[in-house]
Amino acid sequence: MLLFSVLPLLILQVGPNPAVDAFPGTPEELRDRPSREQAVPEQPRQQSRLSQCLLSAGNNAEEALDYAQAWRQMAQSDLELAQTSHCAGLALVRLERFDDALRAFVAAREEIGGTNPAYRARLAAMAGNAAMAAGDAQAALVHFESAEADAAEASDGRMRAGFAIDRARALVEAGQNELAVAALASARESDPANARAWLLSATLSRRLERLGEAQRQIEYAADLAPRDPAIGLEAGVIAAMAGREADARSSFDSVIGVAPDSPEAGTARKYLEQLNGKAAPE
Template sequence: MTVLLALLLQVGPAPAIEPISPIPEELQEQRERTRARRNAYVEVLPETSRLAQCLTRTREDPGAAANEAHEWLTAAGGPDRGDAAQCLGVAQARLGQQSQAAGTFLQARDATPPGDHRARALRGGLAGGALLAQGNPAGALELLDVARVDAQAAGEEAILGQIAIDRAIALVALERLEEAETALETARAALPDNVDAWLLSATLSRRHGKLDEAQARIERAAVLDPLDPGVGLEAGVIAAMAGRDDAARKNWRSVIEAAPGSDAAATAQAYLEQLDAP
């Protein structure tokens, strides 16, 4: 599945390092990893249910799954329409059709009984995530705020944490930075072992110039997933800003070794060249 989807803040120049970009790529990439990890709670369903089987199909052949889900949705009535629309939305998202997916997830949410707060939170959160991936943080935040209320009513910490991560990305894109930090606090509390929550928190702290806090947070992310290229990139930037050039080089070289040929490796190589430029 995102991410998910951009932090805009850059506070102060890093030693020998240019700002990553107006919309930093590391968080756009992190949005994709967040979306993939979301499967852990999106698909906790009885294996024999039609929705579970349809969601499995979206991983194997999203195009065929989209056709099957559309036929299911056309014929379905009552709560089944919510299940069918959820599967269709997942298939559309896997096909990169984020605009269509957002509308389909909303259709799924609206077909869900008002008392089923878990499903409404999940489907509303997916709709918000699709809009975020489409580059519409304001629209995403509106949907995510509604989904957050449903997640709280359902007592679903996992869904609440993922919604909080997406809310943080949307809030920073809208330059509402204090609210973004609050959202990430919620994410870390709900998902203390989620590498995305700690990586995004480290990035936000670094962009505020809070390097000690950023270092502590990126170290926690590295414990959770030492091979995550995003963690290595961010650890290197934090080290460079703190004047620890050798540590920065070590982190960026680890990204190149762990993910050769990837976009992250190309970014790491560019950082190394900037750091070592005369």
Template sequence: MLKLLSSLLFIAAPASAQPLSTLNEVQFAECIKLAGTDPASAVTEASAWTQKGGGYLARACHGYALATDFKFDLAIPILTEAAKLAEEKGDARAARFWAQAGNAALAADTPDAALAALDKALAAQTLERAERADSEIDRARALVALRRPADAEAALTTARTLSPENGTAWLLSATLARRMNKLPDALSYIQTTAALLPRDAAVALEAGNIAIAAGDEVTARTQWEQSIAIAPNSRQAATAKAQLAALAASAPPSAEPQSR
């Protein structure tokens, strides 16, 4: 599942020429906090706040709560509205609302909408470096879904430059390089990923995938077994088990012992 953008993106101080009242900001922070623990109640609260003139902050909380509750298709238009209204008011958080709308669209499997929103987020040039890196990572995912691997590769390069400590950027770079048959790059990226995320089932799984693509069955088997050991009940472990089974099925039968 895609990682939702942190609620901290929403409660950072606005950079508006005409700041909103302190009361609105306090209510916004409380609404976002509630969304993190009880999204259904936050939706109800944000809806009521909207009816009372809460404006784009109420809409932003409403959309965030829906996304937190995995109702991504419902969150997209509300977060988009929040972003547009924030732009009209000169609030720099508009870029963050666009980024969240793009993240939700990606989770809803609508990569075209995701890419459009993420491009708007980045065009504003108000996101922090780490936030820009996360948006570039989401852009890369959308571009892969749209079958634009070269553009996705460029987005990931930007993400790694912006946030060299971001393990997800390196992991996705390794996966994309393998799929593009750039195995030396894939190996280099996965080695960096492993240093950043030393015990991660997804990293071990991808390391095995790269090894098998390079013809190294021994390393592939070791990495897939490690993925299972790290998180036995995970989706990555299930994939690793399937890969190991396929590897075993393709192995030639062992030689029969010679009779004396």
């Protein structure tokens, strides 16, 4: 018996919450990278300012926004201008002013110019995440597509895969599941060792009731990350939906064994109770 009525479908959670920790600190591509418009000794000072501003945004967003605006008045290069907009955008995210944050990240991407595609890609992705937080998946798609294009220009397959996953998240939110399938396929092609891309592909395939495809994808994800509790949990749901109750129990038990204190283990216990016909605990 298929367990559609017993096990609730997991939602496709592709990407972090933009209001929490979706935005990085000092991007790797800025570390020890001299500005094209300033002498090399000035670059550590710029980095220190960006680091200080980003750290402040995590502690006191209003203070960080004031810092970014004051710094902008003294900026002496396109790189510094972009960094001030980057920091202002993050502070605005913390303040949940997502539309303003989106505009700040777009401005930062434009200000950095074409000399640093990896940084441009990150800024475009930040804009996309801000749009998602504002509830505008269609707008987010434009920015995630730009992020992928910039990552391709930077020849960074891992980065490109991550942004393809973000695009898939926006497509699911917009109700365009088939395009999301294609986006996740692009992510797997860009970074075949990305276990998360395989996991989310399996989740979406399962939601679309393509259980054979979902099974193949979750098996590949498990080969890449055998101790990931999210993968074990998804494997159990797929097995349950396919009527393979013994396999489902085994997968849920493995999640509890590998990560007993994890949220996935808590969900696995509830699923096992449902399989056993017991009421879930209060």
